[in-house]
Amino acid sequence: MARDRSPKCKQCRREGMKLFLKGERCLTEKCAIERRSYPPGEHGRGRIKQSEYLLQLREKQKARRYYGLLEKQFRTYYSKATKGSGITGENLLRMLETRLDNVVYRLGFAASRAQSRQLVRHGHFHVNGRRVNIPSYQVKPDDVITVSAGSAAQQVIRDATDLTASVAPWLQADHDGLTGKILKWPERSEIDTPVQESLIVELYSK
Secondary structure: OOOOOOOHHHHHHHHOOOOOOOHHHHHOOOOHHHHOOOOOOOOOOOOOOOOHHHHHHHHHHHHHHHHOOOHHHHHHHHHHHHHOOOOHHHHHHHHHHOEHHHHHHHOOOOOOHHHHHHHHHOOOEEEOOEEOOOOOOEOOOOOEEEEOOOOOOHHHHHHHHOOOOOOOOOEEEEOOOOEEEEOOOOOHHHOOOOOOHHHHHHHHOO
């Protein structure tokens, strides 16, 4: 399984905003953005020459890091988004949002997407009663997500729910019973991903 092992806090500093890649740490004063809000590296505090390409690239990198994907995986999602009906950028975000690892995180069952990915890979979740250990599994409306009976990660999951302030409106979560349901496909207005997807489309359309 390919993974991006680069330092998470440096990724946030590179994008100039919190991507919430380290769970609870991102909510404390230890967050790298709070302590060093400039980009990492020797020239982090230097003047950066802005360009149209740079803006597009940064949006793509931000989205890729936000969802924890490698370049090849992200490009595959974009390719699928272009073949679907509707607006390409919205199709892309909808597919990324309905990945199982992201849904588990959105339901509040994990403190970060990295933790969610690990929990899914270790088989701690069922979808419609079937064990699914593929983080990229695409959920759909009316799917029910439950924690595996007797899962050793139940306490970890319950601790994560304590950090959850709210759940996305297209999801329904029962934190006491550790179950969740997909109510509908997410609309763009219901996706709070801090990216301008139109810039990503412009970048890949060149």
